[in-house]
Amino acid sequence: xxxxxxxIGDAESVVGFMAVGFSVFPADDEETASRTLFKIARxxxxxxxxxxxxxxxxxxxxxxxxxxxxxxxxxxxxxRGSDGYGLFNVKKSVExxxxxxxxxxx
Amino acid sequence: MAEIRVNPTRMEMKKLSARLTTARRGHKLxxxxxxxxxxxxxxxxxxxxxxxxxxxxxxxxVHASLSIASSVTSRKMMTEALMIPGRQGxxxxxxxxxxxxxLPVYDFDMGGGGKSGCxxxxxxxxxxxxxxxxxxxxxxxSLVRLAELEKSAxxxxxxxxxxxxxxxALEYIMIPxxxxxxxxxxxxxxxxxxxxxxxxxKVKDMAVKREIDAAKKRDA
Numbered sequence: 390x391x392x393x394x395x396x397i398g399d400a401e402s403v404v405g406f407m408a409v410g411f412s413v414f415p416a417d418d419e420e421t422a423s424r425t426l427f428k429i430a431r432x433x434x435x436x437x438x439x440x441x442x443x444x445x446x447x448x449x450x451x452x453x454x455x456x457x458x459x460x461x462x463x464x465x466x467x468x469r470g471s472d473g474y475g476l477f478n479v480k481k482s483v484e485x486x487x488x489x490x491x492x493x494x495x
Numbered sequence: 496m497a498e499i500r501v502n503p504t505r506m507e508m509k510k511l512s513a514r515l516t517t518a519r520r521g522h523k524l525x526x527x528x529x530x531x532x533x534x535x536x537x538x539x540x541x542x543x544x545x546x547x548x549x550x551x552x553x554x555x556x557v558h559a560s561l562s563i564a565s566s567v568t569s570r571k572m573m574t575e576a577l578m579i580p581g582r583q584g585x586x587x588x589x590x591x592x593x594x595x596x597x598l599p600v601y602d603f604d605m606g607g608g609g610k611s612g613c614x615x616x617x618x619x620x621x622x623x624x625x626x627x628x629x630x631x632x633x634x635x636x637s638l639v640r641l642a643e644l645e646k647s648a649x650x651x652x653x654x655x656x657x658x659x660x661x662x663x664a665l666e667y668i669m670i671p672x673x674x675x676x677x678x679x680x681x682x683x684x685x686x687x688x689x690x691x692x693x694x695x696x697k698v699k700d701m702a703v704k705r706e707i708d709a710a711k712k713r714d715a
Binding site: 404438466470479483486487 | 558
């Protein structure tokens, strides 16, 4: 089965991704974003990128999809650049698996 | 802690010790599984971290190029240019299995046009937009790979958590429970045996005493 890739974020950050074949869902606040996420997670999107600014405000919505194989919800930095929230998520999953943070000691 | 209440019979003891053996074997297996998963997880997550750092810095460049592009092209023009190709990328998802955990493998095809080909009209757009899109297209494989790694890490983390719970449940609850159950049955059985011996000795004493008394009476 063929899946597609979606990206959710503020319009300015995501418009460019149209050119590479992503489905773009502009969202200006977390409410729109989480509603969009719930909606498209049921459709055939296997990977959903979401910008950091929005992701930070809706951790519960994203956590829902942590344990299911599809879709993968991946946080990427938006236009305003990264503030480490994406890496913070990686760190979280290390803590979950190992019980302690052993990768990002600094 | 809840004890196992069973009849103190040899039959029950045998059953319990069979369960104990199974539990021990399961515990060992699960422990091995956990260790192996952990190894895989750490490899994955290390790659994930590196790739994420790379992708994040590259993406910042792409965003910079895009904003330059949007400053030289009117916003309307740009949206139009990007939208018109109507590219619909397709993503093929297959799975590989690691210790029976399904890990996704993605294969993304942008659909239409070449790998970095801009399939919009060049007439109203600037060269900056072209190069920004080309940069983005170049970054794409890493971006997809990042999704793959990050999802794999999440799935592995979940499985490790589950396995660890099972290992701990076996190690600290089930196995000690069986051991205590077996010990208590053994004690009960030993106790029964001792009381039986004592009873037999007592009966024998009585019988001997009766014999002696009878002998004495005959002699008298």
